[in-house]
Every structure is written in C-alpha cells, then in structure tokens.
Amino acid sequence: MSDSKKDPDMSSHRLPNDEYLKNFSDIKPPLSQYEAHIEANRCLYCEDAPCISACPTGINIPSFIQKIADKNTDGAATTILDSNILGGSCARVCPTEILCEGVCVRNKSPEFSPVKIGRLQRFALDTYQPDQHPYQRSPATGRTIAVVGAGPAGLACAHKLSRLGHNVTIFDKQAKAGGLNEYGIAQYKMVDNFAQKEVDFIMALGGIQLKTQQALGEQLQLDSLRNEFDAVFLGVGLSNSKALGLEQTDIHGLESSLDFISELRQSDDLSQITIGNKIVVIGAGNTAIDIACQSKRLGAEQVTLVYRRGESHMPATSKELEFAKQNSVKIITWARPSSLKVINNQLVAIQFEKTALDTSNNLIGTESFFELPADTVYKAIGQSFLFNCFAGSEPPELINGRIDINEQFQTSLNNVWAGGDCVVLGEDLTVQAVEHGKQAADSIHHHLIWSKGNGDA
Incomplete structure (x- = not known):
C-alpha cells in the first residue's frame, strides 16, 4: 500500500498488542513428537500411493512418513528435501486438501479423514538439524x-x-x-x-x-x-495486478492486494498499519481470502468479499473459504463492480451489478445494482x-x-x-x-x- 494512497484521516481500529500476537500467530501449529508419531502410524504406506502422483514435486510421501513412524526424522527430512528443497514452506502453504491429502485413501468412507501429510512434512523439516549441509556441490563445471x-x-x-x-x-x-x-x-x-x-x-x-x-x-x-x-x-x-476497469487517479482507498500483504509481512509493528473500517475485497482466490482475513484480524469493523460467480466457481479452496467465514468475513456472490463513489478523493462506497449465467454459461450483467459502503477496496482479481x-x-x-x-x-x-x-x-x-x-x-x-x-x- 503506497503512502500516496493512504488517507491520514481514515479511522483505524487499534487492538491490544496481545491480540495482534494472537491474531497473527501460526494458524497451523506444529505437531508434537507424540502427535506426529500417532499420525504417521495412520498411513497405510500404499505401494501405488496416489499421494506421490498428486505431489507436483513427487515426494515419496509413504517413505518419509514411515521414517517418522520409525523415529528417523532426519531420514524423513532428507527424503522430502531430495524432491523439494523448499519442502518447509510448501508444508505450510500447499493446498494439501486438493493435492496429496485430497487423494489419500483414508479420505474415503468410512473415515473421510486423510493422513495429515502437510503437517507431518513440516514436523520432519522443523526438527531437522544436521551438523553439516546435507548436500555438496559436484566438481566445478566453469559454467x-x-x-x-x-x-x-x-x-x-x-x-x-x-x-x-x-x-x-x-x-x-x-x-x-x-x-x-x-x-x-x-x-x-x-x-x-x-x-x-x-x-x-x-x-x-x-x-x-x-x-x-x-x-x-x-x-x-x-x-x-x-x-x-x-x-x-x-x-x-x-507482478502486474489486473485492473478493475474503474481505476481513477488520486483516490484514497483503492488498493492493490499484494502491496498490502507485502506491507503486512514486512511490518515490525502491526499496530502502525492503516486499516479501514469498511473493507471490500474483489476476488475469490486464496490471495483475496488472505486479504479479507488479515483485514479482519487487524481490527476492521466490516469485511466483505465479493465474487462475480458462485461459491462453487471460486478459485480458493474449500478450506480457505471456510476459514474466511470463521473470521466473520461476509461473502457476496454473483456480483461485479460497476462504479466507485468518491467524495473529496476518498472512496466512500462501491456499486455492484448482479450477475448471472446465460444459456451458454457466459457471465452476464442483470442491470440490477446495489451499493456497499467502503473506505477501502482491495483488488484481488489476479496477476498478469x-x-x-x-x-x-x-x-x-x-x-x-x-x-x-x-x-x-x-x-x-x-x-x-x-x-x-x-x-x-x-x-x-x-x-x-x-x-x-x-x-x-x-x-x-x-x-x-x-x-x-x-x-x-
């Protein structure tokens, strides 16, 4: 969020410091050694494991989980890193529900509870502390x-x-x-x-x-x-944020989603981040969910996520969508932005047109409009x-x-x-x-x- 776009008079809800710590602490705390051992023993170590094929990096998931069960966490970690050198971050941010865990055989009747592969992966790598770097360079090629x-x-x-x-x-x-x-x-x-x-x-x-x-x-x-x-x-x-088609110069309150997330991640003091009271997020991908939930956790009074199609069409995973609802984010579907209401260069509201699908499944406007009060609108409709x-x-x-x-x-x-x-x-x-x-x-x-x-x- 650039300083030129911030309104110094925008009202901000300031929270107690301990609430910031709570709101932005790890939402998926690491498994304890006991929990990891119990979870690892749920794995059936399938010979033709579908979880391996579902992992874009091809991690041998049954192998590393079995090593955790055998209390060989170093071996589990190297099995992961051999396939995915960024396995630690992937364990935290991967949509495992649509990848490895989505195809886990325990995700079927009667359990409907997949092995927690992502959290086991994190456990293995978080506890890995080798005496020396596990990889060495081959002889220099000169290239x-x-x-x-x-x-x-x-x-x-x-x-x-x-x-x-x-x-x-x-x-x-x-x-x-x-x-x-x-x-x-x-x-x-x-x-x-x-x-x-x-x-x-x-x-x-x-x-x-x-x-x-x-x-x-x-x-x-x-x-x-x-x-x-x-x-x-x-x-x-x-790195280029897609435009809404409503952009105007010198408006306070129309913001880029990634700029805001970047500011949040680089901040040493969350209480100093300007946050509006009535926030509207345009989009329905994981970035839009991140914006909406973090705004709420910063103290925004009202956060509304608006998407042009229905929930079943949303790019965000079902878990992300449920997380947004748990964070009291209001979700409005079948609506697209049509105009901005600005007073003295400050955004005060955004108008939407209701949408529908025609007989060919093309998105169309219905010429029915509604307005949402907003002092901040975040564009999260994708990057180009x-x-x-x-x-x-x-x-x-x-x-x-x-x-x-x-x-x-x-x-x-x-x-x-x-x-x-x-x-x-x-x-x-x-x-x-x-x-x-x-x-x-x-x-x-x-x-x-x-x-x-x-x-x-």
Missing part, C-alpha cells in the same frame, strides 16, 4: 547461470544447478529473496521469518550469489545477461505478466500472456529458460514452481554439458 527471480522457481533452479557444479547468480527486484513466500503469503501462514531461514539454507550450499534490488528491464537487461552468462533462467512470476521487463532486449515468444516454453522449459531464445507463474504450465502454486525450477535446472545442465562436449560453448 555460469543467471537466475532472474528469487522466488520458489528461481531458488529451486539455483540450488539444483549449484549441486551440479555450476556457478549461479540470482537477481531479484526486491530487497530480500523469497518471492511470494517472503512478500505474498498471509503472515499467520508463515511465521518466525521462515522464508528467510529457508533462503539461508539454500544459500549455505555455496556456489550461489544473490543480488537484490535488480529488476529485469530496469537495472538488468535480458540481452546483457545472455551475453554475460552461459544460460539464463527466468522465474519472474506475475509484466511485459516491460524485456524493454530494450530481444524478448522470448509469449503465449496466452505468459512466456512460451517447450517441454524442456526452454524459451524461443537459445540460452534462456523459464518456469514458475510466468509460464503457462500447471497451477500457480509454490510447489509447482519448485518443480519447474528443478526440471529447468536439469534441462540447462544437459544443454551446457552437451554443448561443452561438442565444442559449442
């Missing part, structure tokens, strides 16, 4: 790779390439590495500076240099990186790719508004690869981005070693 973007895709790619003996430089536009894990996740989902601890663990391998506050298209140029490095990996994510990052350079080909790649994660440029949310492949999930980074690293390595062996350096 250099630029990784643009220090989010999950970039970090996973850099880690794998470093293990393979390459020298990697990570560039990121932010002041810290971590991407959405650092700047875009609700604070109560990832507490105790965990995102930076995970970054530190990856960097401790060696062979990786981090350069922050280096934005592609500004301080960095893709053409220059291609000339300076043997290969480039783009893990730049989606920011094309100007290629300003001044030859760009890779795009498809559906994102970077086009082949099966090996190669772009149309001969020494440029890409992965994560900036490409059209799979879901926009942390765990999916990690897998993209891994696979792209293998592809880059194969290309560099093959070209070296054939004299095409």
Whole structure:
C-alpha cells in the first residue's frame, strides 16, 4: 500500500498488542513428537500411493512418513528435501486438501479423514538439524547461470544447478529473496521469518550469489545477461495486478492486494498499519481470502468479499473459504463492480451489478445494482505478466500472456529458460514452481554439458 494512497484521516481500529500476537500467530501449529508419531502410524504406506502422483514435486510421501513412524526424522527430512528443497514452506502453504491429502485413501468412507501429510512434512523439516549441509556441490563445471527471480522457481533452479557444479547468480527486484513466500503469503501462514531461514539454507550450499534490488528491464537487461552468462533462467512470476476497469487517479482507498500483504509481512509493528473500517475485497482466490482475513484480524469493523460467480466457481479452496467465514468475513456472490463513489478523493462506497449465467454459461450483467459502503477496496482479481521487463532486449515468444516454453522449459531464445507463474504450465502454486525450477535446472545442465562436449560453448 503506497503512502500516496493512504488517507491520514481514515479511522483505524487499534487492538491490544496481545491480540495482534494472537491474531497473527501460526494458524497451523506444529505437531508434537507424540502427535506426529500417532499420525504417521495412520498411513497405510500404499505401494501405488496416489499421494506421490498428486505431489507436483513427487515426494515419496509413504517413505518419509514411515521414517517418522520409525523415529528417523532426519531420514524423513532428507527424503522430502531430495524432491523439494523448499519442502518447509510448501508444508505450510500447499493446498494439501486438493493435492496429496485430497487423494489419500483414508479420505474415503468410512473415515473421510486423510493422513495429515502437510503437517507431518513440516514436523520432519522443523526438527531437522544436521551438523553439516546435507548436500555438496559436484566438481566445478566453469559454467555460469543467471537466475532472474528469487522466488520458489528461481531458488529451486539455483540450488539444483549449484549441486551440479555450476556457478549461479540470482537477481531479484526486491530487497530480500523469497518471492511470494517472503512478500505474498498471509503472515499467520508463515511465521518466525521462515522464508528467510529457508533462503539461508539454500544459500549455505555455496556456489550461489544473490543480488537484490535488480529488476529485469530496469537495472538488468535480458540481452546483457545472455551475453554475460552461459544460460539464463527466468522465474519472474506475475507482478502486474489486473485492473478493475474503474481505476481513477488520486483516490484514497483503492488498493492493490499484494502491496498490502507485502506491507503486512514486512511490518515490525502491526499496530502502525492503516486499516479501514469498511473493507471490500474483489476476488475469490486464496490471495483475496488472505486479504479479507488479515483485514479482519487487524481490527476492521466490516469485511466483505465479493465474487462475480458462485461459491462453487471460486478459485480458493474449500478450506480457505471456510476459514474466511470463521473470521466473520461476509461473502457476496454473483456480483461485479460497476462504479466507485468518491467524495473529496476518498472512496466512500462501491456499486455492484448482479450477475448471472446465460444459456451458454457466459457471465452476464442483470442491470440490477446495489451499493456497499467502503473506505477501502482491495483488488484481488489476479496477476498478469509484466511485459516491460524485456524493454530494450530481444524478448522470448509469449503465449496466452505468459512466456512460451517447450517441454524442456526452454524459451524461443537459445540460452534462456523459464518456469514458475510466468509460464503457462500447471497451477500457480509454490510447489509447482519448485518443480519447474528443478526440471529447468536439469534441462540447462544437459544443454551446457552437451554443448561443452561438442565444442559449442
């Protein structure tokens, strides 16, 4: 939330300090050793475990759970990390209810209670304290790779390439590495500076240099990186907030969702964050839920989430939606924003048009309107790719508004690869981005070693 958009006269509900601590503490506390042992023994260790196939990174879930049951937590941790070097953050933010736990055989009759795979994964990694780094680098290859973007895709790619003996430089536009894990996740989902601890663990391998506050298209140029490095990996994510189509200049109260979440995550004093009394969130993805619930937990008097379709169409998972309701977030469906009401540059209300589906299942307006009082409206209708990052350079080909790649994660440029949310492949999930980074690293390595062996350096 930029200072220029804040209204200094906006009323804010200030809470006692202990209430802030309670509201933003870990919403999924770690399992105790006893709880983890009991839960691990619920696993049937299926031979053709569907949970493995449901995990984008292919973690051998029955294997690590059995090791927990056998009280071999170090072995469980390395089994996870071998497949997912960001397994700790994924254990906290993955929508396990639609991935591994969603296909768990215990999620069927008569139990309907899957093994708590995510929480067991967190237990294994939280209790893992090796005497030395569990991974070592292969002999140096002399090859250099630029990784643009220090989010999950970039970090996973850099880690794998470093293990393979390459020298990697990570560039990121932010002041810290971590991407959405650092700047875009609700604070109560990832507490105790965990995102930076995970970054530190990856960097401790060696062979990786981090350069922050280096934005592609500004301080960095893709053409220059291609000339300076043997290969480039783009893990730049989606940094452009989609517009409502109602934006006006100099309005106090119309805010970007990710800016607000970032401010929350970087704050040392939640009591100093400006929060309105009547908040409306436009959208129904997990980010919209995060905005709505955190606003409520900061002391907002009334928070309403509005979505253009019905609950069954919402991108957010059923657990996220239930969490919003538990946080007293009012949910209105089948409505889309039509106009803003502004007095003296301050937003005071937003008008919506009721929507419906026509006979072809296309969304249409009904010409029936209603108004909600609002001193703050957060746009959470998704992110798009920011094309100007290629300003001044030859760009890779795009498809559906994102970077086009082949099966090996190669772009149309001969020494440029890409992965994560900036490409059209799979879901926009942390765990999916990690897998993209891994696979792209293998592809880059194969290309560099093959070209070296054939004299095409």
